[in-house]
Amino acid sequence: MVEISDDEFERMVADVFDELPDEMVRGLENVAILTADQPAGERPRLYGLYSGRPLKTRGVYGYGELPDRITLFRNTMQEHSADLDALRARVRITLVHEIGHYFGLDDQRLGELGWA
Secondary structure (H helix, E strand, O other), X not given: OOOOOHHHHHHHHHHHHHHOOHHHHOOOOOEEEEEEOOOOOOOOOOOEEEEOOOHHHOOXXXXXXXXXXXXXXXXXXXXXXXXXXXXXXXXXXXXXXXXXXXXXXXXXXXXXXXXX
């Protein structure tokens, strides 16, 4: 297990996001990327969660819509990472996975792409 502060984790998430290829993040609109601790005892334990309507299933979408959310769960990721490099890799995979959900990819397809 590796432990870092909330601020360090948020910086890591921002750095990882900034390093993603342009073609992966170009179409993201009205999406908030949040960090949080998953409540103790909540099942299943998740590294991240996409909340919103996937892009390919939207009808009319426009001004005044609340943002979709990608939440990365710091405590769960830290519990399953041996060191900072492992945590950074887990952040990247989880962020890419949840971005995939935004674009309408399901878990099976994300697994095929190596993002599950």
